[in-house]
Amino acid sequence: MLKVKVEDIELEGSLSVKFKDKITELDGCNIEADVKFKNMGEFIQALGHIKGKIVLECDRCLNKFDYDLDIDIDETYAKKSLYEDYSQELELSSGQFITDLNGEDEIDVYDLLYQSVILALPNKRVCGINCNEGLFVSDEDMEVHDERMDVFKNIQIKGKG
Numbered sequence: 640m641l642k643v644k645v646e647d648i649e650l651e652g653s654l655s656v657k658f659k660d661k662i663t664e665l666d667g668c669n670i671e672a673d674v675k676f677k678n679m680g681e682f683i684q685a686l687g688h689i690k691g692k693i694v695l696e697c698d699r700c701l702n703k704f705d706y707d708l709d710i711d712i713d714e715t716y717a718k719k720s721l722y723e724d725y726s727q728e729l730e731l732s733s734g735q736f737i738t739d740l741n742g743e744d745e746i747d748v749y750d751l752l753y754q755s756v757i758l759a760l761p762n763k764r765v766c767g768i769n770c771n772e773g774l775f776v777s778d779e780d781m782e783v784h785d786e787r788m789d790v791f792k793n794i795q796i797k798g799k800g
């Protein structure tokens with residue numbers, strides 16, 4: 640667990656945190672991150688950068704591959720609960736969120752990094768531009784019954800006769 644105290648950020652005006660470790664919840668995820676927490680009165684702004692790697696599984700060939708992470712962090716925390724009628728995260732503009740600390744006196748930096756990595760992962764995971772049909776074709780894939788092919792076969796047979 641890596642946490643910063645809201646009190647310390649207020650005292651110093653800003654606080655920089657460096658992180659170089661694994662995100663154990665994510666397969667093969669190893670990152671280096673730099674986050675600066677800045678006191679903004681009612682808010683705390685977190686600006687930073689994550690660089691690293693994560694192991695993903697290709698949607699097509701199911702091979703595991705390294706995916707490079709290069710993520711900007713831009714997160715705002717509300718010290719007091721401002722949006723009680725809304726959900727925990729209120730979207731201000733694309734990519735910018737306000738996270739309600741709900742009176743918590745600490746910010747969970749590890750969780751911030753974890754969430755940032757999750758959000759940055761692609762929906763479509765493909766190991767590379769050369770992966771089209773996949774190197775791994777299972778027997779099941781080969782046995783897929785395609786009716787259009789049956790029609791084609793019939794025409795050929797008739798043509799021969």
Ligand SMILES: [Zn+2]
Pocket residue numbers: 697698699700701702765766767770773
């Ligand atoms: Zn692939």
